[in-house]
Amino acid sequence: MEKENLKIITAVFFTLVAVVGMPVHAKPFSNSFSGATSASEEANTSGDLTPGSISQSRSKGSFGTALQSGRSDLIDWDQFTFCDSGAGPFAGVELVYHSSSIVASYDKRGDQLYAVMSASPVSTLCVNLANSVSSVFEIHYDVIGGTGRFEGATGQYSIEGTATVVQNGHSGFTGISSGDITLIK
Secondary structure (H helix, E strand, O other): OHHHHHHHHHHHHHHHHHHHOOOEEEEEEEEEEEEEEEEEHHHOOOOOOOOEEEEEEEEEEOOEEEEEEEEEEEOOHHHOEEEOOOOOOOOEEEEEEEEEEEEEEEOOOOOEEEEEEOOOOOOEEEEEOOOOOEEEEEEEEEEEEEOHHHOOOEEEEEEEEEEEEEEOOEEEEEEEEEEEEEEEO
């Protein structure tokens, strides 16, 4: 029985190599980004009365320069805990993301990388209660493919950064991303 299973696994591997052309390989991924976000009812995936957000950012890192478009939504404010927003313990309110997705379009080749928020670990936003305009965020993503060199890509990465409200419903943000992405070449 074990010998038969080994034959099946070997056959599947060689079929995948033949179809894809080459084996897959993981590549460390990191970048820095900055951009802006605006409140949008279109991005409200939680069904509450609070709009989600649509973001645009520029990033530079492992795969080159990209324009990133994202959508995010938080779970309602009545489900918060306290967090350290940089101003000390209990100086912030931690909210949990309900959903988040990103499409990164790379300049030179036009290839796109797609990612959606991971189920675990929990992705959070810590709002500073001392000034009510700054926040710290951490979102975890699963890579779900893309176009061009990212077709069939898989992996995971996290983003972390800070955001500052500049006008009601609009924020500027900066941060870094890091993780591993497996490309099929």
